Amino acid sequence: RNNLGQLLIAAIQENKNIRLQCQLENLAKNRLMRQIQDTQKQIKENRSKYVNFQQLYLVTHQENIFLKSRIKKLTKDKEEAVNNFLSLINEVCQSSDLKLKTYCTNFIVNNKHNILAFDVNADFLKVLQRTSTSTASSSEWLMPKKAVITLTATKSLPTTSVSELPHQDLGIMPLLPEEPKP
The missing domain is CATH 1.20.5 (Single alpha-helices involved in coiled-coils or other helix-helix interfaces)
Structure with a gap:
């Protein structure tokens, strides 16, 4: 058990x-x-x-x-636009029509957002120098002395962009020193 x-x-x-x-x-x-x-x-x-x-x-x-x-x-388009702009300035400067020059000044305006960030004065002076040397012999177009003085005076400005350039009351920068009076 x-x-x-x-x-x-x-x-x-x-x-x-x-x-x-x-x-x-x-x-x-x-x-x-x-x-x-x-x-x-x-x-x-x-x-x-x-x-x-x-x-x-x-x-x-x-x-x-x-x-x-x-x-x-866009870079290519910008370069093309700059070249077109410079050729347009060249054509306008070579033109003897003061009305056309005055009319074109209405389209150059200040830009607050600085989209065109290149030196307009330097490019403009280059175009003028090129056109004055190429057309000086034909003497079809001569820039007024006041405008040359104005442009050479603005050349001494530091590198400015479109938004920094001086402007009139309407924000328009003239290509000519004075607009023709009606």
Whole structure:
């Protein structure tokens, strides 16, 4: 009986150990399953984030390429506009029509945002020097001495932009020293 009691106690103890071991294994399996599921969920989220970042990178790269080409085009357009402006000034200065010169002064205005950031006086003087040397022999056009004095006086100004040039009450800068009186 005593042996049977000890065997029974040992069997019960072993049964408890086996049951405890099974419960621990089930808990470990459940935790492992939850970790696997969480890991798979994170992998899916990270894949979608990676794909989103890839798409964002591609879109950004395409935008950068577009903006670079746009900047090149705008730079080219600006250079063309400056050249056209200088040739227009040249044509106006070579013209003997005072009405045309007076009319053109209405289009040269101060610019508060400084969009044209090049030295208008220097460019204007260059054009005048070119035209006066090329047309001096034909003497079709000679600039009035007052205008030459005015332009050479403004040459001594520090590098000014269009927005910094002196202006009249209406914000108009004349090409001629005085406008003709009606």
